[in-house]
Amino acid sequence: MTEETTRSPEFVQSLERGLAVIRAFDAEHPQLTLSDVARMTGLTRAAARRFLLTLVELGYVHTDGRLFSLRPRILQLGYAYLSSLSLPEVAQPHMEALVAQVHESCSVSVLDGPEVVYVARVPTKRIMTVGISVGTRFPAYATSMGRVLLAAQPAEWLDDYLARADLRPLTRRTVTDPGKLRSALKKIATQGYAIVDQELEEGLRSLAAPIRGDNDSVIAAVNVSAHASRGSSETIRKELLPPLLATAGRIEEDLRAGLNR
């Protein structure tokens, strides 16, 4: 466990530990031994064994006796969240229309603490595809959607975020100064969109706009990202901002229409 916080007396530690065991598996560690899981979660071997065997019995984990791996049933858990959101379903056709029009990939994400999480994505047809899918997470400060979402947070939340956030340089252009980031967010809140120029990855520019729900609150962000070869930030703003804002507007309209569904 990496976090040390005060837990309520009713906190179910077994649930926390079981979920940590699930999260130990990822692209770099699709198969783990009992010892791996114990080491990665900080559990004793005996405890790790109990959780793994429980997950095997529940059909979430497969084992050959030595190696453990996740089974597709695990998707039920994330799917519960995705299917409970009407946003991806509502956004999808509008995202597809935008991609067909501008020939760049389009994504929708929401804020989860200091990170953005992709909840919908329509890649453009290119020979080079980027390995981003629903569930992908990026630090909010270095992405256009993240900045749009940060810019919409209440002042106290943002103060706290800027005081604690680990603003690491991901490229040589990443804004890592909290004061500069705060100014950028103010500008974004006023202008209603964000451009990020190669701060997450060299050669990648991205343009994002907010998606507003009930009460005009920002519930998500939608973006288009373009390779630097498409043109300067200014070219991207000129060419892609109007269709992006139109797309955000159509998604908002459909969300409003479906509010009583």
Next chain:
Amino acid sequence: MTEETTRSPEFVQSLERGLAVIRAFDAEHPQLTLSDVARMTGLTRAAARRFLLTLVELGYVHTDGRLFSLRPRILQLGYAYLSSLSLPEVAQPHMEALVAQVHESCSVSVLDGPEVVYVARVPTKRIMTVGISVGTRFPAYATSMGRVLLAAQPAEWLDDYLARADLRPLTRRTVTDPGKLRSALKKIATQGYAIVDQELEEGLRSLAAPIRGDNDSVIAAVNVSAHASRGSSETIRKELLPPLLATAGRIEEDLRAGLNR
């Protein structure tokens, strides 16, 4: 809890119950009260409250004090599985090429007990989009990918499946007789593909082929689905089977090439 099975003495019941609380949320129930969760999971109100508050503390559930809903962090759990699979990433560009060629949607799924679970999907650009996404589940017996996957199971597994499966008619064409289903699966195993003609949904025909991994074992299925207006089953077989088999072959080739990654 719907299942009554013998649990090992080391079984962690709190983990099972916590996961059941997560699964209580879905498209029809994105927001639940404490009483809803207690009723849907069979837990006491006191127990449901402990699990919900634990999930709130861990950042997986949001509450306004009365209503509970899942938060995007939940995606981490399913994402652990998806990112641990190389299959969706490897399959994606080949699926996109197939969709561009045949103008029908393409999906890849794996078997999870009696159901298929979608792990990758490339929809075609149509005005009508079907609400299928990664994580969607269908009963295997009524789908083309399910039949391809069932046909590849060991004999004992299949006997057990056919003896217990709840083969309900989903349309008036669904094969619900275990003997007829067994014959269909035998044919599929021999011919190397499955066609399902409006057995899952009226107006929907689908064609699936196996994806073989290491040791020639079937690890997944890939399909294309077409509206009935595209033509008869025979037309679909003639037009779509050659490109589908070619796509399956390319995915297998890339999987083999990546075996040592």
